[in-house]
Amino acid sequence: MIERRWIQKGYRIFFAIALLICVGGIPAYAEELVPDAGEITGRVLFISSYSYAWETVPEQIRGIKEALGAGVQLDYQFMDTKNVETAESEQLFYQTLTYYLKMVPAYDVVIVGDDAAFQFAMTYRDELFAQTPVVFEGVNDGELAKKAAADPLVTGVVETLSYENTITLAKKLYPDARQVVGILDDTVTGEGERKEFQYYDTVFPELDFVEIDASKLSQEELKRQVAALGEESILVYIMCSRDGDGNVYAAAEAIQMLGDVAQIPMFSIVSHGMGKGFLGGEIVSQEQMGKRAGEMAVQILEGTDCAGISIVMEPPKVYCFDENVMRRFGISASKLPGDAVIINHRETFWEKNRDTIRATLVIAAVALAMVAWLAVDNMRRRKMNEVITRANEKLSYSAHYDVLTHLKNRSVFMEDIRQRIVSGEEFTVFMYDLDNFKRVNDTYGHNTGDEVLREVALRSLAVEDGHFTPYRLAGDEFVALIDCGDYRVIERYASGLMERLQKPCRMGEADETLGVSLGIAVWPEHGADATELLAAADAAMYTVKKNGKNGFAFYKEPCAP
Secondary structure, three states: HHHHHHHHHHHHHHHHHHHHHOOOOOOOOOOOOOOOOOOOOEEEEEEOOOOOOOHHHHHHHHHHHHHHHHEEEEEEEEEOOOOOHHHHHHHHHHHHHHHHHHOOOOOOOEEEHHHHHHHHHHHOHHHHOOOOEEEEEEEOHHHHHHHOHHHOEEEEOOOOOOOHHHHHHHHHHHOOEEEEEEEEEEHHHHHHHHHHHHHHHOOOOOOEEEEEEEEOOOOHHHHHHOOOOOOOEEEEOOOEEEEOOOEEEOHHHHHHHHHHOOOOOEEEEEOOOOOEEEEEEEEOHHHHHHHHHEEEEEEOOOOOOHHHHHOOOOOOOEEEEEHHHHHHHHOOOHHOOOEEEEEEEOOOHHHHHHHHHHHHHHHHHHOOOOOHHHHHHHHHHHHHHHHHHHHHHHHHHHHHHHHHHHOOOOHHHHHHHHHHHHHOOOOEEEEEEEOOOOHHHHHHHHHHHHHHHHHHHHHHHHHHHOEEEEEEEEEEEEEEEEOOOOHHHHHHHHHHHHHOOOOOOOOOOOEOOEEEEEEEEEEOOOOHHHHHHHHHHHHHHHHHHHHHOOOEEEOOOOOOO
């Protein structure tokens, strides 16, 4: 009995350590944005309710980074509540964050994303952020947000979703509808949305408001209930991150699953998941919401009293619809708002060939009076086919290659990683960019900057030998895949690439040398999938930047506290 208890205790300790590393630990991602000159002007910590893999999080971070700009150090912590949401995980995250905050310089502003992180920050405010301004974004519980904002050091952006406008539009499309059915779950965010959803029962008294609580249904029960809905119902997808079977879903996965079985269109009030099965609606822009929170943080860093920054109750929104779903349910664009964004638009034959058709009609009218009508008609057809073929070739090329550098693009890179993982053979990811590239654009102009990027691409291609393949992600950020996991071989590739990229480039009237920072991650040692490998290579690259730039480094696992 004594031996068994010690074994059980050992398992519990092992699980606690593993969970501590997954939920907290040293920040999952940390980025130091170094200005061209001068010192760091502020330190901002972003705490997300979810993980970086959750669809809305990268959009929010992009908006925050755009607002903060160069000179502000932005670090991240992820609670990952979509996968682990227990009292134990929250306590472990609290302990890890407490330790982390003691080990690093104090932050000037804390930004919290979505409800779980917001509630965590308010619960532990006195212990963790007593004198630090807190800016929230993506919070669905508006009443709780307004109460919290009574604190002079708390402000932010409420994620007020567009139920009213979306339901009003749905009523025009389906005037016989008698009820609004909302798909929800029992997560913290889901509970906040439940209050908001039920409120609109008073705004639309002619409609019944009914919930499908995914958290209480098996996957099959959930699919059956959605599939059973007819045109007497307006179906609104709000949140479905888990079901009663214990399945955890990414937003795109849940939307795809429910969209496939639904016999009526699913309206949406959130941006993530568009293109996966939603018809659409008036949706919140996660990137613009993050940008607004970042702008508030900048105001605070510049000396504005947090108490003087009012909370935003209406985040940026836009009407957005999926033409694939419109075609499936026979919905005409003429019935939608004129300023709506239409994704997956398929150009009509007239749209693609308007000018050609007009010219052809004139030629055909003249050709009717000519003996050679058949020959002219055949020539016209061949010409039209050539135009369509060239257009298809251009579309195919742009889907796989970067237009500026002609390197393979991000989508091809991600697919190549997946194929290599399936093959099971070791491979390596390089992530590299030019140090202080912003100075090139500012000093010589964007045309010169584009020429420099093209030169980087050509030099990267010069290394290509059947085992080394370069790609362009975005901006001055490049990646490469090497079909090898041997550190000595990888170092030779890194040295060779660095040697080529560090040669002078022509800028204006002179040749200048740009430094290159290169981060290296090896599969499967540094990550199990594409997301983890990119994160590891990104972290390694920024380690190089923090250590003086213009070099390369392999990813090193952060140590658990």
